[in-house]
């Protein structure tokens with residue numbers, strides 16, 4: 001007989017749609033010599049990260065620009081071939097698969113079930129295709145629908161994202177940024193994907209329409225029990241949408257917790273600095289201001305010890321030499337800081 005603990009473990013694992021284990025994505029840096037290119041270093045854009053996403057869960061991935069969020073998203077969907085690690089996915093058709101080990105050919109079937117929503121709705125839509133072609137393309141390519149059934153499904157998808165089906169024969173240039181992002185969302189939804197990676201889906205939009213698109217993503221998630229990996233540099237955006245949040249710094253996850261726990265009980269100085277450097281809805285609100293000075297460390301030449309130590313207001317000598325491991329300091333709250341227990345953080 002298995003122990004109750006093993007059983008619960010099995011149960012939680014059973015609900016995981018995605019399990020990323022020790023994922024690394026290193027990009028080689030070459031230097032042109034006299035006769036040939038020489039490999040001189042690697043950009044460790046993603047360096048040994050692990051996380052999972054349950055079905056119908058929204059996991060946020062936050063951090064400043066250059067921290068490795070997009071690379072993580074792209075490696076997970078196998079737009080890149082990861083340097084190392086496992087990407088265990090419960091595919092609706094293939095069953096349990098490690099995406100890191102599949103060939104491009106085998107991935108084609110999996111891409112039916114994994115979609116991506118991109119940051120820039122201007123460059124991500126083909127300007128020479130009509131809305132009908134853009135939204136209907138995945139259905140057509142996979143041979144799911146054609147003819148009038150395809151048209152009907154496109155009309156339904158457009159309605160779902162708040163666009164009028166009459167617009168179907170128009171081209172992307174006729175639409176605003178927010179509308180274009182809705183088109184991208186309709187396309188991503190077309191095949192009923194199991195997982196959607198949203199990479200800064202509102203960052204390129206006017207502030208006035210950001211909330212509308214976020215609300216749409218939230219509504220659709222609730223309506224269809226969608227699973228998102230939601231990437232954003234903006235903590236206030238993830239707060240409203242995500243069940244859990246992972247904070248990334250220079251290719252590593254430095255804190256991960258349920259959204260409420262993360263915002264109410266910050267345990268990493270980087271998270272504190274991120275949160276307090278974000279613009280406040282009320283500029284007069286008095287908060288402890290922790291400026292996030294300097295720049296994200298270079299992932300090709302990271303600092304010694306804790307990668308955040310040169311920018312950390314609490315850093316000690318130990319932080320300069322010892323890399324802090326990711327530890328579970330309270331249930332499901334993981335953090336990599338030597339002083340999580342001692343520091344009283346909050347923004």
Ligand SMILES: Nc1ncnc2c1ncn2[C@@H]1O[C@H](COP(=O)(O)OP(=O)(O)O)[C@@H](O)[C@H]1O
Pocket residue numbers: 027043044045063064065066067068069070071072299
């Ligand atoms: N194709 C690539 N080749 C080399 N370096 C890259 C590549 N893509 C991203 N990087 C580097 O990896 C790091 C992380 O980038 P990225 O994942 O785009 O961060 P984010 O999405 O958090 O802004 C950066 O230092 C970036 O310059």
Ligand SMILES: [Mg+2]
Pocket residue numbers: 066069070071200
């Ligand atoms: Mg990015």
